[in-house]
Structure formats: structure tokens, C-alpha cells
Amino acid sequence: NGRHITTHGADALQEMIRTQQTLKLIVARAPTFSIRIDKRGGGKLGCAMDMDTLEIKAISGAGLVAAWNMFSPDFAVHPGDRLVEVNGKNATAHGVGNVNAEITAGDILNMKLVRGTCRGPGGAAATGTVAPVLPVLPVSPTPTTFSLLVDRSQEQKLGLSFEMGTLSVNSVSPSGLVAAWNSAHPDRSVQPNDQIVVV
Numbered sequence: 001n002g003r004h005i006t007t008h009g010a011d012a013l014q015e016m017i018r019t020q021q022t023l024k025l026i027v028a029r030a031p032t033f034s035i036r037i038d039k040r041g042g043g044k045l046g047c048a049m050d051m052d053t054l055e056i057k058a059i060s061g062a063g064l065v066a067a068w069n070m071f072s073p074d075f076a077v078h079p080g081d082r083l084v085e086v087n088g089k090n091a092t093a094h095g096v097g098n099v100n101a102e103i104t105a106g107d108i109l110n111m112k113l114v115r116g117t118c119r120g121p122g123g124a125a126a127t128g129t130v131a132p133v134l135p136v137l138p139v140s141p142t143p144t145t146f147s148l149l150v151d152r153s154q155e156q157k158l159g160l161s162f163e164m165g166t167l168s169v170n171s172v173s174p175s176g177l178v179a180a181w182n183s184a185h186p187d188r189s190v191q192p193n194d195q196i197v198v199v
Contacts, residue, residue, distance in 0.1 A: 005197050010167050016199040017158070023150045026198035027169075027190055030114040032084070033075050037064050037109040047077070051100060053170070053192075054083040054091055055116070080116025082193055092191065114193040116168075145197065146188040150177045160190070167196040 002024075005013055017023060037045065046063010047056055056079050059065050069076035084091050086102040087110050103109060150158065159176015162169050169192050172178050182189035 003199055005167060005195075010165055013167060013196065013199045014164060017196070020199070021151070021153050023152065023199060024147060025150065025196055026145055026147045028195045028197045029144045029146070029191075030168075030193040030195065032112055032114050034110065034112045035068055035072070035075065035077065037068060037111060038107070039064065039109065040107045043067075045103070049083065052096060054096060054099060056081045056083070056113075077113060078116070081113045082116060083111060083113050084193070085112035086110070116193075147198075148178075148181050148185070148188060148190065150181060152177065162196065169194045169196070 003012055003016060017025075039045075043064045045065050046060040047065045048058040049056055056077060058079055059069070059077065065077050083099065086099050087106050087108075089098050089102045091099045152158070157173075157176045158178050159173030160169065160178045161171045161173070169190060171192055172182065172190055178190050
């Protein structure tokens with residue numbers, strides 16, 4: 001093992017994930033950032049979102065998200081970013097439906113997002129000065145990495161869904177080897193939007 005996505009490419013790593021019995025994976029946690037949207041004035045968010053994954057698909061030129069982006073360009077929301085929490089309701093813990101309900105019902109939306117892996121070099125959450133008008137809290141200014149060891153000798157499934165071209169994690173099945181790893185190692189659990197970077 002020991003092949004990095006930048007030197008060997010996603011296809012080579014995918015093949016190793018598919019064929020190797022023992023996998024040592026190094027996973028990068030996606031940078032997160034928080035924004036606060038005030039809907040009390042009656043404005044619309046002005047963004048299209050995948051209702052199943054909470055991935056931002058598009059942002060209109062008008063709307064509350066566009067206004068946020070104008071006042072907080074270092075922490076602007078972009079297509080490919082994914083909403084993971086609204087007003088304390090985490091998509092993994094509480095379910096996507098509850099997060100969607102909070103978006104609809106809430107007047108003030110404290111939203112936590114992760115940067116999408118399709119972003120370019122400037123895509124990581126900035127660590128510079130926070131705009132005073134609309135404060136944002138960078139939760140993880142730099143990606144962190146951790147490793148996990150998975151033994152598939154019993155021919156169990158990983159229980160992991162990821163983007164084929166980027167190895168960005170889409171979901172972790174409640175059953176499977178990765179879910180078992182997550183239960184045993186909650187401080188190093190694999191989560192949606194993490195990226196497999198070394199196999």
C-alpha cells in the first residue's frame with residue numbers, strides 16, 4: 001500500500017480498494033466553515049441544493065446566500081460545498097429531512113458547511129480576518145488526516161460510497177467494515193465529505 005492520490009491517481013487507488021484484502025487508508029477531513037443567514041426580512045436563500053445530499057448545486061445572483069458571499073468573500077458558499085448542520089441539527093445524526101425542515105422553519109440559520117472536493121486551490125476555508133458585518137467561524141482552517149486499517153479477509157463489504165474520480169466519501173453504510181471502524185474509533189470516524197488520499 002502507500003499510494004497517494006496525487007501521484008498515482010484515483011483510478012489506481014480505486015483498484016487497490018477493490019482488490020486488496022488489508023487496506024490502510026489515509027483519509028483527509030474536509031475543511032468546514034460556518035455562516036449565519038437571517039431570513040427574518042423575508043428573503044429567499046437563493047441557492048439550489050440536492051435535497052438528498054445537501055450539496056449546493058447553484059447560487060443565484062440574488063438572495064441571502066449571494067448577499068453573504070458579497071460581504072464575506074473569504075468564506076463564500078460555492079457550488080460543490082455541502083451543508084452538514086443547521087441550528088445544531090446535524091445531517092448525519094438527525095437526518096437530512098430534519099435539516100431540510102430546519103432550513104424551512106428557521107428564521108436565523110446557523111449553518112455549517114464543508115468545502116466540496118471539486119474546488120480549486122483557493123477552495124479551502126480562509127484563515128484571514130473575519131468580516132465584521134456577518135461573522136463566520138472557521139471550524140477547521142486546514143484539512144486534518146487520519147489513518148484506518150481495514151481487514152477484508154472475511155469478505156465483508158466496506159460499506160463506503162465515494163465519488164469515483166475524487167475518492168470523496170458520499171456516505172457510510174450503517175453496516176460494513178467502515179461503520180465498525182467508526183464505532184470503535186469515534187475520534188477518527190470516516191464521515192461524508194472526507195477524502196481517501198492514500199491507500
